[in-house]
Amino acid sequence: MMKLTFSPASPFARKVRICAIELGLIDKIELVSATVAPGTPNEAYAHDVNPLRKLPALILDDGTVLVDSFVICEYLDDLAGNKLIPASGAARWKVKSEHSMLQGMLDAMLLCRYEKLLRPEALRWQVWYDDQWDRAWQGFTRFEAQPDVLARPLDITQIALACALGYADFRFPDCNWRNSFPKLAAFNEKMLQRPSVKVSIPPT
């Protein structure tokens, strides 16, 4: 049994879980809850799993640790025979680049979250916060303008995008992204019809 370090609030862990369900691999993975956050070092996690103290990480049966949701999704897709990431050619690099962009959007949103939640108020820098938020927002703007991406058969880009939109709902409920991105709103509704996406909605 593989082990995935996990938190139900993590959009990155959610992305891996959705991939595993869609690829028929979820029964081979045990979700192991882990707690990591800036400012409260989890030394055991740093030592045993990931020195970067981030989740998710996938621990394979032979003890190998795969770090980072980007790599874990690719690994699972490889095991299942390239169902979520095109196996070769221009489409492969386009989808990987989209996935990478969504990683950056999620990183930016997570930094905003940590800034609000963890950084002492006197040390906050609004310009920096707004700049990070704008990166995520510009990313959504980019996907809103690409209806062909939203209409493809299920792939990693769509899964990551659903996780980013779900994270906006979860941590930034007042951002009103649906008003600005109607195509993404329709896409999100469609994604929520999938059991994998629905079962992994972060708990409120």
Ligand SMILES: N[C@@H](CCC(=O)N[C@@H](CS)C(=O)NCC(=O)O)C(=O)O
């Ligand atoms: N690039 C990483 C990002 C993972 C990440 O930032 N995870 C968050 C939880 S949502 C985390 O572990 N944060 C702890 C920290 O930054 O201290 C991935 O794709 O797995």
